[in-house]
Amino acid sequence: MNTTPVRGRRGRCWQSGACLALLLGAAWLARRRWPTVAHGALRLAAADQGWLLVAATAVVGTWVCSALAQQGAVTRRLPGGRLVAAQFAASAAGHVLPAGLGAGAVNLRFLMRCGLPAGRGASALAVKAVAGAVVRLVLIAVLAPACPGLLRIPHVSAAALLAGLGTAVLAGVLLRVRVWPRCRGAVAAVAADVRALHARPGRAAALWGGSLAFAGLHALVLFAVTQAVELALSPARVALLYLAASGAAALLPTPGGLGSLDAALAFALTASGTPASAAASAVLGYRLLTVWLPLLPGLLVLGVLIRRRVL
Template sequence: MSHPPGHPPTTVEGPAPTSGPVSVGSPFPVGRRIPWHAGIGLVVVLCAAYFARRHWPVIATGAGRLASADRGWLLVATVATVATWVCSALAQQGAVARSLPAGRLVAVQFAASAANHVLPAGLGAGAVNLRFLTRCGLPVTRSATALAVKATAGSVVRGCLIAVLALACPGTLRIPHVSTTAWAVTVTVVAAAVVLVAGPLRRVLRAVLADVRAVHEAPARAVALWGGSLAFASLHAAVVIAVTQAIDLPLPPAQVALAYLAASSAAVLLPTPGGIGSLDAALALALTLAGAPGSAAASTVLGYRLLTVWLPLLPGLVALGVLVRRRVL
Protein backbone atom coordinates (compact mmCIF):
# COMPACT_ATOMS: atom_id res chain seq x y z
CA MET A 1 0.00 0.00 0.00
CA SER A 2 1.50 3.39 -1.06
CA HIS A 3 1.48 6.57 1.06
CA PRO A 4 1.39 10.20 -0.09
CA PRO A 5 4.85 11.74 -0.39
CA GLY A 6 5.98 13.70 2.64
CA HIS A 7 3.61 11.93 5.00
CA PRO A 8 4.82 9.22 7.35
CA PRO A 9 3.06 5.93 7.20
CA THR A 10 0.02 5.66 9.43
CA THR A 11 0.38 3.10 12.22
CA VAL A 12 -2.37 1.49 14.21
CA GLU A 13 -1.59 1.33 17.91
CA GLY A 14 -2.37 -1.98 19.61
CA PRO A 15 -2.21 -3.04 23.20
CA ALA A 16 1.10 -2.41 24.90
CA PRO A 17 3.28 -5.49 25.08
CA THR A 18 3.52 -7.13 28.44
CA SER A 19 6.86 -7.62 30.06
CA GLY A 20 6.05 -11.15 31.27
CA PRO A 21 3.56 -13.96 30.92
CA VAL A 22 -0.03 -13.08 31.55
CA SER A 23 -1.64 -15.10 34.33
CA VAL A 24 -5.05 -16.54 33.81
CA GLY A 25 -7.55 -15.30 36.36
CA SER A 26 -7.05 -12.79 39.12
CA PRO A 27 -4.28 -13.70 41.53
CA PHE A 28 -5.58 -11.54 44.33
CA PRO A 29 -8.06 -13.99 45.94
CA VAL A 30 -5.33 -16.61 46.13
CA GLY A 31 -2.94 -14.06 47.55
CA ARG A 32 -5.45 -13.20 50.26
CA ARG A 33 -6.21 -16.82 51.16
CA ILE A 34 -2.64 -17.97 51.62
CA PRO A 35 -1.67 -15.34 54.25
CA TRP A 36 -5.00 -15.92 56.03
CA HIS A 37 -4.41 -19.65 56.36
CA ALA A 38 -0.78 -19.09 57.31
CA GLY A 39 -1.89 -16.63 60.00
CA ILE A 40 -4.31 -19.15 61.48
CA GLY A 41 -1.60 -21.77 61.63
CA LEU A 42 0.88 -19.34 63.21
CA VAL A 43 -1.60 -18.27 65.89
CA VAL A 44 -2.44 -21.82 66.95
CA VAL A 45 1.21 -22.84 67.02
CA LEU A 46 2.13 -19.82 69.14
CA CYS A 47 -0.74 -20.55 71.52
CA ALA A 48 0.41 -24.15 71.85
CA ALA A 49 3.98 -23.06 72.54
CA TYR A 50 2.82 -20.54 75.13
CA PHE A 51 0.71 -23.02 77.06
CA ALA A 52 3.37 -25.74 76.82
CA ARG A 53 6.04 -23.36 78.17
CA ARG A 54 3.78 -22.04 80.91
CA HIS A 55 2.82 -25.52 82.11
CA TRP A 56 6.08 -27.28 81.35
CA PRO A 57 6.72 -28.21 85.03
CA VAL A 58 3.33 -29.93 85.06
CA ILE A 59 4.19 -31.88 81.91
CA ALA A 60 7.61 -32.91 83.21
CA THR A 61 6.32 -33.91 86.65
CA GLY A 62 3.43 -35.90 85.19
CA ALA A 63 5.74 -37.76 82.86
CA GLY A 64 8.12 -38.55 85.71
CA ARG A 65 5.39 -39.87 87.99
CA LEU A 66 3.88 -42.00 85.24
CA ALA A 67 7.24 -43.48 84.20
CA SER A 68 6.92 -46.18 86.84
CA ALA A 69 3.16 -46.72 86.39
CA ASP A 70 1.61 -49.87 84.99
CA ARG A 71 1.97 -49.72 81.19
CA GLY A 72 -1.09 -51.89 80.56
CA TRP A 73 -3.44 -49.54 82.39
CA LEU A 74 -1.87 -46.54 80.70
CA LEU A 75 -2.56 -48.20 77.35
CA VAL A 76 -6.20 -48.67 78.40
CA ALA A 77 -6.36 -44.97 79.30
CA THR A 78 -4.87 -44.02 75.94
CA VAL A 79 -7.38 -46.13 74.02
CA ALA A 80 -10.23 -44.59 76.03
CA THR A 81 -8.92 -41.10 75.23
CA VAL A 82 -8.89 -41.81 71.49
CA ALA A 83 -12.39 -43.29 71.70
CA THR A 84 -13.75 -40.05 73.21
CA TRP A 85 -13.28 -38.27 69.86
CA VAL A 86 -15.27 -40.97 68.06
CA CYS A 87 -18.07 -40.72 70.64
CA SER A 88 -18.09 -36.93 70.36
CA ALA A 89 -18.49 -37.28 66.59
CA LEU A 90 -21.33 -39.78 67.12
CA ALA A 91 -23.16 -37.38 69.44
CA GLN A 92 -22.67 -34.49 67.01
CA GLN A 93 -24.08 -36.57 64.16
CA GLY A 94 -27.06 -37.42 66.30
CA ALA A 95 -27.76 -33.73 66.92
CA VAL A 96 -28.42 -33.00 63.23
CA ALA A 97 -30.79 -34.60 60.77
CA ARG A 98 -28.38 -34.35 57.81
CA SER A 99 -25.74 -37.04 57.35
CA LEU A 100 -22.21 -35.72 57.88
CA PRO A 101 -18.98 -37.17 56.42
CA ALA A 102 -17.88 -39.58 59.14
CA GLY A 103 -14.11 -39.38 58.65
CA ARG A 104 -14.04 -35.59 58.56
CA LEU A 105 -16.39 -35.41 61.54
CA VAL A 106 -14.03 -37.48 63.71
CA ALA A 107 -11.03 -35.42 62.53
CA VAL A 108 -12.91 -32.23 63.40
CA GLN A 109 -13.59 -33.51 66.94
CA PHE A 110 -9.88 -34.26 67.34
CA ALA A 111 -8.98 -30.76 66.15
CA ALA A 112 -11.75 -29.23 68.28
CA SER A 113 -10.34 -30.85 71.40
CA ALA A 114 -7.05 -29.07 70.76
CA ALA A 115 -8.74 -25.74 70.03
CA ASN A 116 -10.71 -26.14 73.24
CA HIS A 117 -7.49 -25.81 75.23
CA VAL A 118 -6.71 -22.41 73.68
CA LEU A 119 -10.05 -20.63 74.22
CA PRO A 120 -12.07 -20.63 77.47
CA ALA A 121 -15.21 -22.53 78.40
CA GLY A 122 -15.50 -24.72 75.33
CA LEU A 123 -15.47 -21.80 72.89
CA GLY A 124 -12.69 -23.37 70.84
CA ALA A 125 -14.53 -26.65 70.26
CA GLY A 126 -17.77 -24.80 69.65
CA ALA A 127 -16.22 -22.51 67.05
CA VAL A 128 -14.58 -25.41 65.21
CA ASN A 129 -17.77 -27.48 65.13
CA LEU A 130 -19.87 -24.49 64.14
CA ARG A 131 -17.55 -23.79 61.22
CA PHE A 132 -17.65 -27.43 60.15
CA LEU A 133 -21.44 -27.65 60.24
CA THR A 134 -21.81 -24.48 58.19
CA ARG A 135 -19.28 -25.85 55.70
CA CYS A 136 -21.50 -28.93 55.43
CA GLY A 137 -24.37 -26.72 54.30
CA LEU A 138 -26.28 -26.10 57.53
CA PRO A 139 -27.42 -22.53 58.22
CA VAL A 140 -25.63 -20.78 61.06
CA THR A 141 -28.71 -20.79 63.28
CA ARG A 142 -29.33 -24.52 62.78
CA SER A 143 -25.64 -25.24 63.34
CA ALA A 144 -25.66 -23.32 66.61
CA THR A 145 -28.84 -25.10 67.68
CA ALA A 146 -27.26 -28.47 66.90
CA LEU A 147 -24.36 -27.58 69.18
CA ALA A 148 -26.85 -26.59 71.88
CA VAL A 149 -28.70 -29.89 71.48
CA LYS A 150 -25.45 -31.81 71.87
CA ALA A 151 -24.44 -29.76 74.93
CA THR A 152 -27.87 -30.26 76.50
CA ALA A 153 -27.73 -34.02 75.99
CA GLY A 154 -24.24 -34.11 77.47
CA SER A 155 -25.34 -32.16 80.55
CA VAL A 156 -28.39 -34.37 81.09
CA VAL A 157 -26.32 -37.56 80.74
CA ARG A 158 -23.66 -36.23 83.11
CA GLY A 159 -26.30 -35.31 85.69
CA CYS A 160 -27.91 -38.76 85.47
CA LEU A 161 -24.55 -40.48 85.89
CA ILE A 162 -23.75 -38.37 88.95
CA ALA A 163 -27.14 -39.19 90.47
CA VAL A 164 -26.76 -42.94 89.87
CA LEU A 165 -23.19 -43.07 91.17
CA ALA A 166 -24.07 -40.93 94.19
CA LEU A 167 -26.75 -43.45 95.13
CA ALA A 168 -24.34 -46.34 94.55
CA CYS A 169 -21.54 -44.68 96.57
CA PRO A 170 -23.24 -42.85 99.46
CA GLY A 171 -21.01 -40.44 101.35
CA THR A 172 -18.51 -40.02 98.50
CA LEU A 173 -19.66 -36.54 97.53
CA ARG A 174 -18.98 -34.06 100.29
CA ILE A 175 -20.06 -30.59 99.29
CA PRO A 176 -17.83 -27.96 100.90
CA HIS A 177 -19.57 -25.61 103.30
CA VAL A 178 -20.75 -22.44 101.61
CA SER A 179 -21.97 -19.47 103.61
CA THR A 180 -25.53 -18.24 103.35
CA THR A 181 -24.28 -14.94 101.97
CA ALA A 182 -22.48 -16.69 99.11
CA TRP A 183 -25.60 -18.68 98.26
CA ALA A 184 -27.72 -15.52 98.33
CA VAL A 185 -25.31 -13.66 96.04
CA THR A 186 -25.20 -16.60 93.62
CA VAL A 187 -28.98 -16.90 93.46
CA THR A 188 -29.32 -13.14 92.94
CA VAL A 189 -26.80 -13.07 90.11
CA VAL A 190 -28.40 -16.05 88.38
CA ALA A 191 -31.89 -14.56 88.72
CA ALA A 192 -30.73 -11.20 87.35
CA ALA A 193 -29.04 -12.90 84.40
CA VAL A 194 -32.20 -14.88 83.63
CA VAL A 195 -34.31 -11.72 83.73
CA LEU A 196 -31.91 -9.81 81.47
CA VAL A 197 -31.76 -12.51 78.81
CA ALA A 198 -35.31 -13.79 79.21
CA GLY A 199 -36.38 -12.94 75.65
CA PRO A 200 -33.34 -14.34 73.80
CA LEU A 201 -33.25 -17.29 76.19
CA ARG A 202 -36.84 -18.22 75.36
CA ARG A 203 -36.08 -18.09 71.64
CA VAL A 204 -33.01 -20.26 72.08
CA LEU A 205 -34.93 -22.77 74.19
CA ARG A 206 -37.74 -22.96 71.62
CA ALA A 207 -35.21 -23.59 68.84
CA VAL A 208 -33.41 -26.25 70.89
CA LEU A 209 -36.65 -28.01 71.81
CA ALA A 210 -37.77 -27.98 68.19
CA ASP A 211 -34.49 -29.60 67.11
CA VAL A 212 -34.70 -32.11 69.96
CA ARG A 213 -38.16 -33.17 68.76
CA ALA A 214 -36.86 -33.41 65.19
CA VAL A 215 -33.93 -35.58 66.29
CA HIS A 216 -36.20 -37.94 68.24
CA GLU A 217 -38.43 -38.42 65.23
CA ALA A 218 -35.53 -40.47 63.80
CA PRO A 219 -34.67 -43.25 66.31
CA ALA A 220 -31.19 -43.75 64.86
CA ARG A 221 -30.36 -40.07 65.41
CA ALA A 222 -31.66 -40.22 68.99
CA VAL A 223 -29.57 -43.30 69.75
CA ALA A 224 -26.49 -41.61 68.28
CA LEU A 225 -27.08 -38.43 70.31
CA TRP A 226 -27.72 -40.05 73.68
CA GLY A 227 -25.44 -43.04 73.17
CA GLY A 228 -22.55 -40.86 72.03
CA SER A 229 -23.07 -38.44 74.92
CA LEU A 230 -23.19 -41.28 77.45
CA ALA A 231 -20.11 -42.96 76.01
CA PHE A 232 -18.21 -39.66 75.88
CA ALA A 233 -18.72 -38.92 79.59
CA SER A 234 -18.13 -42.56 80.58
CA LEU A 235 -14.89 -42.81 78.61
CA HIS A 236 -13.46 -39.67 80.19
CA ALA A 237 -14.24 -41.19 83.58
CA ALA A 238 -12.62 -44.41 82.36
CA VAL A 239 -9.41 -42.51 81.56
CA VAL A 240 -9.22 -41.30 85.16
CA ILE A 241 -10.04 -44.78 86.49
CA ALA A 242 -7.32 -46.37 84.34
CA VAL A 243 -4.76 -43.83 85.57
CA THR A 244 -5.68 -44.55 89.19
CA GLN A 245 -5.26 -48.26 88.52
CA ALA A 246 -1.89 -47.61 86.88
CA ILE A 247 -0.57 -45.83 89.98
CA ASP A 248 -2.35 -48.17 92.46
CA LEU A 249 -4.64 -45.54 93.92
CA PRO A 250 -6.72 -47.27 96.65
CA LEU A 251 -10.16 -46.09 95.54
CA PRO A 252 -13.02 -48.09 93.97
CA PRO A 253 -13.63 -47.25 90.30
CA ALA A 254 -17.19 -46.06 90.98
CA GLN A 255 -15.93 -43.49 93.48
CA VAL A 256 -13.26 -42.31 91.06
CA ALA A 257 -15.84 -41.91 88.30
CA LEU A 258 -18.15 -39.98 90.62
CA ALA A 259 -15.29 -37.72 91.73
CA TYR A 260 -14.36 -36.96 88.12
CA LEU A 261 -17.92 -36.27 86.95
CA ALA A 262 -18.64 -34.00 89.91
CA ALA A 263 -15.33 -32.15 89.50
CA SER A 264 -15.70 -31.65 85.75
CA SER A 265 -19.24 -30.36 86.23
CA ALA A 266 -18.08 -27.89 88.88
CA ALA A 267 -15.13 -26.77 86.76
CA VAL A 268 -17.52 -25.51 84.06
CA LEU A 269 -18.38 -22.61 86.38
CA LEU A 270 -14.85 -21.24 85.96
CA PRO A 271 -14.30 -20.63 82.23
CA THR A 272 -10.61 -21.40 81.81
CA PRO A 273 -9.20 -22.84 78.55
CA GLY A 274 -9.97 -26.55 78.60
CA GLY A 275 -10.69 -26.34 82.32
CA ILE A 276 -6.94 -25.99 82.95
CA GLY A 277 -6.50 -25.06 86.58
CA SER A 278 -10.19 -25.26 87.52
CA LEU A 279 -10.65 -28.94 86.65
CA ASP A 280 -7.22 -29.81 88.04
CA ALA A 281 -8.03 -28.29 91.43
CA ALA A 282 -11.58 -29.64 91.51
CA LEU A 283 -10.53 -33.19 90.58
CA ALA A 284 -7.67 -33.25 93.08
CA LEU A 285 -10.03 -31.98 95.78
CA ALA A 286 -12.75 -34.50 94.88
CA LEU A 287 -10.31 -37.42 94.95
CA THR A 288 -8.87 -36.26 98.26
CA LEU A 289 -12.35 -35.91 99.79
CA ALA A 290 -13.13 -39.42 98.53
CA GLY A 291 -10.17 -40.74 100.54
CA ALA A 292 -7.19 -40.64 98.18
CA PRO A 293 -3.79 -39.51 99.51
CA GLY A 294 -2.78 -36.05 98.33
CA SER A 295 0.22 -37.22 96.32
CA ALA A 296 -1.78 -39.97 94.59
CA ALA A 297 -4.56 -37.51 93.76
CA ALA A 298 -2.01 -35.13 92.24
CA SER A 299 -0.48 -37.95 90.19
CA THR A 300 -3.94 -38.92 88.89
CA VAL A 301 -4.65 -35.38 87.76
CA LEU A 302 -1.26 -35.10 86.09
CA GLY A 303 -1.72 -38.43 84.29
CA TYR A 304 -5.21 -37.51 83.10
CA ARG A 305 -4.01 -34.16 81.80
CA LEU A 306 -1.00 -35.68 80.10
CA LEU A 307 -3.16 -38.15 78.18
CA THR A 308 -6.10 -35.89 77.34
CA VAL A 309 -4.37 -32.53 76.86
CA TRP A 310 -0.61 -32.40 76.43
CA LEU A 311 0.09 -35.46 74.30
CA PRO A 312 -2.76 -34.83 71.78
CA LEU A 313 -2.29 -31.04 71.75
CA LEU A 314 0.34 -30.66 69.03
CA PRO A 315 -1.14 -33.35 66.71
CA GLY A 316 -4.57 -31.78 67.25
CA LEU A 317 -3.31 -28.33 66.27
CA VAL A 318 -1.64 -29.84 63.20
CA ALA A 319 -4.95 -31.50 62.29
CA LEU A 320 -6.69 -28.15 62.80
CA GLY A 321 -4.28 -26.46 60.43
CA VAL A 322 -4.73 -29.19 57.81
CA LEU A 323 -8.51 -28.97 58.03
CA VAL A 324 -8.38 -25.20 57.63
CA ARG A 325 -5.97 -25.52 54.73
CA ARG A 326 -8.28 -28.00 52.97
CA ARG A 327 -11.26 -25.72 53.63
CA VAL A 328 -13.05 -28.34 55.70
CA LEU A 329 -13.23 -25.55 58.29
Protein backbone atom coordinates in the same frame (compact mmCIF):
# COMPACT_ATOMS: atom_id res chain seq x y z
CA MET B 1 -23.75 4.32 66.57
CA ASN B 2 -23.25 0.56 66.85
CA THR B 3 -21.76 -0.37 70.23
CA THR B 4 -21.93 -4.16 69.72
CA PRO B 5 -18.25 -4.56 68.61
CA VAL B 6 -17.11 -2.47 71.58
CA ARG B 7 -19.15 -4.58 73.99
CA GLY B 8 -17.84 -7.74 72.35
CA ARG B 9 -14.24 -6.62 72.76
CA ARG B 10 -14.91 -5.59 76.35
CA GLY B 11 -16.44 -9.00 77.10
CA ARG B 12 -13.47 -10.79 75.54
CA CYS B 13 -11.08 -8.66 77.61
CA TRP B 14 -12.88 -9.56 80.83
CA GLN B 15 -12.91 -13.25 79.87
CA SER B 16 -9.23 -13.20 78.93
CA GLY B 17 -8.39 -11.46 82.21
CA ALA B 18 -10.32 -14.04 84.23
CA CYS B 19 -8.64 -16.85 82.31
CA LEU B 20 -5.18 -15.35 82.92
CA ALA B 21 -5.91 -14.92 86.63
CA LEU B 22 -7.00 -18.54 86.96
CA LEU B 23 -3.93 -19.80 85.10
CA LEU B 24 -1.64 -17.68 87.27
CA GLY B 25 -3.37 -19.01 90.36
CA ALA B 26 -2.87 -22.59 89.15
CA ALA B 27 0.81 -21.87 88.44
CA TRP B 28 1.26 -20.36 91.92
CA LEU B 29 -0.41 -23.39 93.51
CA ALA B 30 1.78 -25.77 91.50
CA ARG B 31 4.90 -23.82 92.54
CA ARG B 32 3.85 -23.91 96.19
CA ARG B 33 3.16 -27.66 96.01
CA TRP B 34 6.09 -28.43 93.71
CA PRO B 35 7.59 -31.26 95.85
CA THR B 36 4.24 -33.07 95.73
CA VAL B 37 3.92 -32.49 91.97
CA ALA B 38 7.49 -33.66 91.34
CA HIS B 39 6.97 -36.81 93.43
CA GLY B 40 3.76 -37.46 91.51
CA ALA B 41 5.57 -37.14 88.19
CA LEU B 42 8.21 -39.66 89.30
CA ARG B 43 5.49 -42.06 90.39
CA LEU B 44 3.75 -41.67 87.03
CA ALA B 45 7.01 -42.45 85.20
CA ALA B 46 7.06 -45.86 86.90
CA ALA B 47 3.36 -46.55 86.32
CA ASP B 48 1.91 -49.73 84.81
CA GLN B 49 2.23 -49.39 81.04
CA GLY B 50 -0.67 -51.75 80.34
CA TRP B 51 -3.16 -49.58 82.21
CA LEU B 52 -1.74 -46.47 80.53
CA LEU B 53 -2.37 -48.14 77.15
CA VAL B 54 -5.97 -48.77 78.20
CA ALA B 55 -6.29 -45.10 79.12
CA ALA B 56 -4.79 -43.98 75.79
CA THR B 57 -7.23 -46.21 73.89
CA ALA B 58 -10.14 -44.73 75.82
CA VAL B 59 -8.95 -41.22 74.91
CA VAL B 60 -9.13 -42.09 71.22
CA GLY B 61 -12.64 -43.42 71.79
CA THR B 62 -13.77 -40.08 73.24
CA TRP B 63 -13.32 -38.39 69.86
CA VAL B 64 -15.41 -41.07 68.15
CA CYS B 65 -18.14 -40.70 70.80
CA SER B 66 -18.08 -36.92 70.44
CA ALA B 67 -18.56 -37.36 66.69
CA LEU B 68 -21.45 -39.77 67.31
CA ALA B 69 -23.16 -37.28 69.64
CA GLN B 70 -22.66 -34.46 67.13
CA GLN B 71 -24.21 -36.57 64.38
CA GLY B 72 -27.12 -37.27 66.69
CA ALA B 73 -27.67 -33.53 67.18
CA VAL B 74 -28.47 -32.91 63.50
CA THR B 75 -30.91 -34.56 61.12
CA ARG B 76 -28.59 -34.12 58.12
CA ARG B 77 -26.11 -36.96 57.59
CA LEU B 78 -22.52 -35.81 58.15
CA PRO B 79 -19.38 -37.32 56.57
CA GLY B 80 -18.10 -39.74 59.24
CA GLY B 81 -14.33 -39.55 58.72
CA ARG B 82 -14.22 -35.78 58.49
CA LEU B 83 -16.56 -35.53 61.48
CA VAL B 84 -14.20 -37.54 63.69
CA ALA B 85 -11.22 -35.51 62.42
CA ALA B 86 -13.13 -32.31 63.24
CA GLN B 87 -13.76 -33.53 66.80
CA PHE B 88 -10.04 -34.28 67.20
CA ALA B 89 -9.18 -30.80 65.93
CA ALA B 90 -11.90 -29.23 68.07
CA SER B 91 -10.52 -30.87 71.22
CA ALA B 92 -7.13 -29.28 70.52
CA ALA B 93 -8.68 -25.88 69.78
CA GLY B 94 -10.69 -26.16 72.99
CA HIS B 95 -7.45 -26.35 74.96
CA VAL B 96 -6.20 -23.10 73.43
CA LEU B 97 -9.22 -20.82 73.91
CA PRO B 98 -11.26 -20.47 77.12
CA ALA B 99 -14.80 -21.61 77.89
CA GLY B 100 -15.00 -24.04 74.97
CA LEU B 101 -14.83 -21.22 72.40
CA GLY B 102 -12.24 -22.99 70.28
CA ALA B 103 -14.09 -26.29 70.12
CA GLY B 104 -17.40 -24.55 69.49
CA ALA B 105 -15.96 -22.45 66.67
CA VAL B 106 -14.42 -25.49 64.96
CA ASN B 107 -17.62 -27.52 65.21
CA LEU B 108 -19.80 -24.63 64.04
CA ARG B 109 -17.55 -24.03 61.04
CA PHE B 110 -17.63 -27.74 60.19
CA LEU B 111 -21.42 -27.87 60.34
CA MET B 112 -21.67 -24.78 58.14
CA ARG B 113 -19.32 -26.38 55.61
CA CYS B 114 -21.64 -29.39 55.62
CA GLY B 115 -24.50 -27.15 54.51
CA LEU B 116 -26.18 -26.14 57.77
CA PRO B 117 -27.03 -22.45 58.27
CA ALA B 118 -25.20 -20.72 61.12
CA GLY B 119 -28.32 -20.63 63.31
CA ARG B 120 -29.05 -24.30 62.77
CA GLY B 121 -25.41 -25.20 63.49
CA ALA B 122 -25.43 -23.21 66.73
CA SER B 123 -28.67 -24.95 67.68
CA ALA B 124 -27.04 -28.35 67.07
CA LEU B 125 -24.13 -27.42 69.32
CA ALA B 126 -26.57 -26.31 72.02
CA VAL B 127 -28.49 -29.60 71.77
CA LYS B 128 -25.27 -31.58 72.11
CA ALA B 129 -24.12 -29.51 75.10
CA VAL B 130 -27.45 -29.87 76.89
CA ALA B 131 -27.50 -33.64 76.28
CA GLY B 132 -23.99 -33.93 77.72
CA ALA B 133 -24.96 -31.93 80.82
CA VAL B 134 -28.11 -34.00 81.38
CA VAL B 135 -26.17 -37.26 81.03
CA ARG B 136 -23.60 -36.12 83.60
CA LEU B 137 -26.28 -35.08 86.09
CA VAL B 138 -28.08 -38.41 85.69
CA LEU B 139 -24.82 -40.33 86.16
CA ILE B 140 -24.06 -38.37 89.35
CA ALA B 141 -27.57 -39.09 90.66
CA VAL B 142 -27.13 -42.81 89.92
CA LEU B 143 -23.59 -43.14 91.30
CA ALA B 144 -23.96 -41.00 94.43
CA PRO B 145 -26.10 -43.56 96.35
CA ALA B 146 -23.62 -46.29 95.37
CA CYS B 147 -20.78 -44.30 96.97
CA PRO B 148 -22.26 -42.91 100.21
CA GLY B 149 -20.25 -40.17 101.88
CA LEU B 150 -18.04 -39.54 98.84
CA LEU B 151 -19.76 -36.28 97.90
CA ARG B 152 -20.30 -34.11 100.94
CA ILE B 153 -22.61 -31.12 100.81
CA PRO B 154 -20.81 -28.21 102.49
CA HIS B 155 -22.46 -26.54 105.46
CA VAL B 156 -24.11 -23.27 104.44
CA SER B 157 -25.35 -20.73 106.96
CA ALA B 158 -28.93 -19.45 106.84
CA ALA B 159 -27.73 -15.95 105.94
CA ALA B 160 -25.68 -17.24 103.02
CA LEU B 161 -28.59 -19.39 101.87
CA LEU B 162 -30.98 -16.40 101.93
CA ALA B 163 -28.43 -14.23 100.11
CA GLY B 164 -28.01 -16.87 97.44
CA LEU B 165 -31.76 -17.28 97.09
CA GLY B 166 -32.23 -13.51 96.75
CA THR B 167 -29.49 -13.33 94.13
CA ALA B 168 -31.09 -16.19 92.19
CA VAL B 169 -34.50 -14.49 92.26
CA LEU B 170 -33.01 -11.17 91.12
CA ALA B 171 -31.09 -12.90 88.33
CA GLY B 172 -34.27 -14.69 87.28
CA VAL B 173 -36.19 -11.42 87.08
CA LEU B 174 -33.42 -9.75 85.04
CA LEU B 175 -33.26 -12.72 82.68
CA ARG B 176 -37.03 -12.68 82.28
CA VAL B 177 -37.15 -8.98 81.52
CA ARG B 178 -33.93 -8.33 79.58
CA VAL B 179 -32.60 -11.61 78.19
CA TRP B 180 -35.63 -13.83 77.55
CA PRO B 181 -37.23 -11.60 74.85
CA ARG B 182 -33.97 -11.75 72.87
CA CYS B 183 -33.41 -15.47 73.38
CA ARG B 184 -36.99 -16.62 72.85
CA GLY B 185 -36.46 -17.30 69.15
CA ALA B 186 -33.24 -19.24 69.77
CA VAL B 187 -34.85 -21.36 72.50
CA ALA B 188 -37.80 -22.08 70.22
CA ALA B 189 -35.43 -23.17 67.44
CA VAL B 190 -33.55 -25.51 69.81
CA ALA B 191 -36.84 -26.99 71.05
CA ALA B 192 -37.95 -27.59 67.44
CA ASP B 193 -34.63 -29.32 66.67
CA VAL B 194 -34.98 -31.52 69.75
CA ARG B 195 -38.46 -32.61 68.67
CA ALA B 196 -37.27 -33.33 65.13
CA LEU B 197 -34.31 -35.38 66.38
CA HIS B 198 -36.39 -37.48 68.77
CA ALA B 199 -38.81 -38.21 65.96
CA ARG B 200 -35.91 -40.20 64.45
CA PRO B 201 -34.88 -42.96 66.91
CA GLY B 202 -31.49 -43.42 65.26
CA ARG B 203 -30.53 -39.79 65.78
CA ALA B 204 -31.79 -39.78 69.38
CA ALA B 205 -29.81 -42.95 70.13
CA ALA B 206 -26.67 -41.40 68.63
CA LEU B 207 -27.11 -38.20 70.64
CA TRP B 208 -27.72 -39.81 74.03
CA GLY B 209 -25.53 -42.86 73.47
CA GLY B 210 -22.61 -40.76 72.25
CA SER B 211 -22.97 -38.36 75.19
CA LEU B 212 -23.11 -41.23 77.67
CA ALA B 213 -20.13 -43.02 76.14
CA PHE B 214 -18.13 -39.77 76.03
CA ALA B 215 -18.53 -39.19 79.76
CA GLY B 216 -17.97 -42.87 80.52
CA LEU B 217 -14.75 -43.06 78.52
CA HIS B 218 -13.32 -39.98 80.23
CA ALA B 219 -14.08 -41.63 83.57
CA LEU B 220 -12.38 -44.79 82.24
CA VAL B 221 -9.28 -42.78 81.35
CA LEU B 222 -9.01 -41.50 84.91
CA PHE B 223 -9.73 -44.95 86.37
CA ALA B 224 -7.06 -46.59 84.19
CA VAL B 225 -4.52 -43.96 85.27
CA THR B 226 -5.39 -44.52 88.95
CA GLN B 227 -4.84 -48.25 88.44
CA ALA B 228 -1.55 -47.55 86.67
CA VAL B 229 -0.26 -45.64 89.72
CA GLU B 230 -1.69 -48.31 92.08
CA LEU B 231 -4.53 -46.39 93.69
CA ALA B 232 -7.15 -48.62 95.31
CA LEU B 233 -10.27 -46.89 94.03
CA SER B 234 -13.34 -48.60 92.60
CA PRO B 235 -14.62 -47.66 89.12
CA ALA B 236 -17.81 -46.16 90.57
CA ARG B 237 -15.88 -43.91 92.99
CA VAL B 238 -13.50 -42.72 90.26
CA ALA B 239 -16.39 -42.04 87.87
CA LEU B 240 -18.27 -40.05 90.52
CA LEU B 241 -15.16 -38.07 91.44
CA TYR B 242 -14.48 -37.29 87.78
CA LEU B 243 -18.07 -36.20 87.08
CA ALA B 244 -18.20 -33.96 90.15
CA ALA B 245 -14.77 -32.42 89.47
CA SER B 246 -15.41 -31.81 85.76
CA GLY B 247 -18.79 -30.28 86.57
CA ALA B 248 -17.19 -27.88 89.04
CA ALA B 249 -14.36 -27.04 86.63
CA ALA B 250 -16.86 -26.22 83.86
CA LEU B 251 -17.88 -23.14 85.86
CA LEU B 252 -14.40 -21.62 85.41
CA PRO B 253 -13.56 -20.23 81.92
CA THR B 254 -10.09 -21.70 81.41
CA PRO B 255 -8.94 -23.30 78.13
CA GLY B 256 -9.94 -26.96 78.30
CA GLY B 257 -10.34 -26.69 82.07
CA LEU B 258 -6.59 -26.11 82.34
CA GLY B 259 -5.82 -25.39 85.97
CA SER B 260 -9.44 -25.53 87.09
CA LEU B 261 -9.99 -29.21 86.24
CA ASP B 262 -6.55 -30.15 87.56
CA ALA B 263 -7.26 -28.48 90.90
CA ALA B 264 -10.79 -29.92 91.08
CA LEU B 265 -9.60 -33.47 90.31
CA ALA B 266 -6.73 -33.22 92.80
CA PHE B 267 -9.06 -31.86 95.48
CA ALA B 268 -11.66 -34.57 94.80
CA LEU B 269 -9.09 -37.37 94.97
CA THR B 270 -7.42 -36.10 98.13
CA ALA B 271 -10.81 -35.46 99.78
CA SER B 272 -11.64 -39.13 99.17
CA GLY B 273 -8.57 -40.20 101.15
CA THR B 274 -5.96 -40.45 98.38
CA PRO B 275 -2.43 -39.30 99.35
CA ALA B 276 -1.46 -35.98 97.76
CA SER B 277 1.44 -37.40 95.73
CA ALA B 278 -0.71 -40.22 94.36
CA ALA B 279 -3.48 -37.76 93.46
CA ALA B 280 -0.92 -35.59 91.66
CA SER B 281 0.25 -38.64 89.68
CA ALA B 282 -3.30 -39.50 88.62
CA VAL B 283 -4.09 -35.92 87.58
CA LEU B 284 -0.82 -35.57 85.67
CA GLY B 285 -1.42 -38.84 83.85
CA TYR B 286 -4.99 -37.94 82.96
CA ARG B 287 -4.02 -34.50 81.63
CA LEU B 288 -1.00 -35.86 79.78
CA LEU B 289 -3.16 -38.33 77.85
CA THR B 290 -6.18 -36.08 77.27
CA VAL B 291 -4.44 -32.74 76.64
CA TRP B 292 -0.70 -32.55 76.16
CA LEU B 293 0.05 -35.57 73.96
CA PRO B 294 -2.87 -34.98 71.53
CA LEU B 295 -2.46 -31.18 71.47
CA LEU B 296 0.15 -30.79 68.72
CA PRO B 297 -1.31 -33.53 66.44
CA GLY B 298 -4.75 -32.01 66.96
CA LEU B 299 -3.53 -28.56 65.92
CA LEU B 300 -1.84 -30.08 62.86
CA VAL B 301 -5.10 -31.81 61.90
CA LEU B 302 -6.87 -28.48 62.40
CA GLY B 303 -4.47 -26.84 59.98
CA VAL B 304 -4.98 -29.61 57.41
CA LEU B 305 -8.76 -29.35 57.67
CA ILE B 306 -8.59 -25.58 57.16
CA ARG B 307 -6.24 -25.99 54.21
CA ARG B 308 -8.58 -28.51 52.59
CA ARG B 309 -11.58 -26.24 53.26
CA VAL B 310 -13.26 -28.80 55.49
CA LEU B 311 -13.42 -25.95 58.03
